[in-house]
Each structure stands twice: as structure tokens, then as C-alpha cells.
Amino acid sequence: MIALQDVHKSFGPNAVLRGVSLEVPKGQSLVVIGGSGSGKSVLLKCILGLEAPDAGRILYEGAPLDARRRGPFLSRFGMLFQGGALFDSLPVWENICFRLLRGPGRLSRSAARERAVDKLARVGLGPDVAERHPAELSGGMQKRVALARAIAADPEVIFFDEPTTGLDPIMAGVINDLIRGIVTDMGATAITITHDMASVRAIADEVAMLHAGKIRWRGPVAAMDAAEDPYLRQFVTGAAEGPIETIR
Numbered sequence: 001m002i003a004l005q006d007v008h009k010s011f012g013p014n015a016v017l018r019g020v021s022l023e024v025p026k027g028q029s030l031v032v033i034g035g036s037g038s039g040k041s042v043l044l045k046c047i048l049g050l051e052a053p054d055a056g057r058i059l060y061e062g063a064p065l066d067a068r069r070r071g072p073f074l075s076r077f078g079m080l081f082q083g084g085a086l087f088d089s090l091p092v093w094e095n096i097c098f099r100l101l102r103g104p105g106r107l108s109r110s111a112a113r114e115r116a117v118d119k120l121a122r123v124g125l126g127p128d129v130a131e132r133h134p135a136e137l138s139g140g141m142q143k144r145v146a147l148a149r150a151i152a153a154d155p156e157v158i159f160f161d162e163p164t165t166g167l168d169p170i171m172a173g174v175i176n177d178l179i180r181g182i183v184t185d186m187g188a189t190a191i192t193i194t195h196d197m198a199s200v201r202a203i204a205d206e207v208a209m210l211h212a213g214k215i216r217w218r219g220p221v222a223a224m225d226a227a228e229d230p231y232l233r234q235f236v237t238g239a240a241e242g243p244i245e246t247i248r
């Protein structure tokens, strides 16, 4: 459904993506792992059109995702941003339906509020939360609201950018389980980027490891622990010693 073919992206002398090829079939949950600075965010930005690849192609449903097709793609797409990215000045329900309250096919305010309450229930929050402002909520509740916003338009494709950053391990587990349940229920195609191995195990059908600008390893999550690739092994076990160079 989404395919990257030999995608390259440099910033000056810094060659971040050096020929990334990756396919995500419809309904699959792919988690992309890789060290800090390995280019996970740049990869997502290239798919979203926020960065233009220097070379290579990005396909959606078999056709290049060019400027003309990006609008329809984005209308079927939802995203959970790292840190939530909620608007403090708006109540929770307007945050959840921000996009649905705008544009030609926009919902009425009452329909949007109803939709928000429905999505809040899906992430385990009561209708009373709808009228509150993000600043009044705990970090875990804000993450749930951000998740409700990501699924507000019943997207076919969802991106999760570091979904557990800043959460304690228990809340991270709750969010991971919610993400897995939602992706499965909706039959959505999902791409998650994370360093959190607990997220990988909870969310992924397939795992791809980005290293030195390329996909170093790709396989089903169940094959990850037995895989022999030394780079993947070091990442999965969190070992300080190994082939991945770190600045100490």
C-alpha cells in the first residue's frame, strides 16, 4: 500500500537516507527502529511530503505520491505526534476534531463533539474530558487525547511518532496496547517510529531497522529475537558494546 523505492535524502554533506526501500502492505503494522539520528523522522517526513527526497520514489496504492495525490492521501491519514502537539487554547473535543471542523466537507459543531466523545471512549476516557483543556490533563491523558485525534477521521493509514516518549512504563504499556487494539480493529496500515523495544513488541507485525541510511534488517517481530544480525542484536539488547558506533 505504501512503498519506498531507493529513497535518498541528504542535508549538505550529511547523507541521511542512502537508498531506503520498504513496503508496507495494507493492514500491516510496521515499526521502524534505529538509533538517534538514524533518519527515522526524515523517512516519515519524506512520505508526508514535508521533505522532498533527492532520489527514489514513494508509492501509495501503486502510484507515485506526487503533489496531486498527496491531498487525497492526507485526507485518509492520521498521525500521533511525538509530545501530542495539542492546542492548549482549544477544549479537548475541538482538538480531536480540529481537521474535521475545517474544509469543504466539515462537520457541524454538534456532530464533531459527538464524534470526539465517541473517540474518547475508544481510548478509555469519559465524555466529561471533552470540555476540558489539555493543560488540565495528565501526560497519559494527553497522549490518549492525541491518539483520539489521530483516529478522528477513521484513517486508513496512521503514523505514530515515538508514541511512548515521556510516559512511565505502565502508561506506555497502556498506550501501546491501545494502539495495537485500534490498528487491529480499524484494519489500518500503520507505521510507527520508536526506540522503545516494548512498543515494538506490542505494536509491530513487522520490524525494520534503519542504520547507516539503509534498511539493515526487516522481518516479522517474532523473528527479531532470533535474528543474527549484529546491529539488530545490539539494538534489541541495548548493549553498549557492538558494531553500532555511539558517542560516549
Ligand SMILES: Nc1ncnc2c1ncn2[C@@H]1O[C@H](COP(=O)(O)OP(=O)(O)OP(=O)(O)O)[C@@H](O)[C@H]1O
Pocket (backbone or CB within 6 Å): 011, 014, 016, 034, 035, 036, 037, 038, 039, 040, 041, 042, 043, 195
Ligand atoms: N531539516 C534538516 N536540516 C538538516 N539536517 C537535518 C534536517 N532534518 C534532519 N536532519 C539530520 O538528519 C539526521 C537524521 O535525523 P532524524 O531526526 O530523522 O533522526 P531520528 O532517527 O528520527 O532520531 P531520533 O530518534 O533522535 O528522533 C540527523 O543527523 C539530523 O541532524
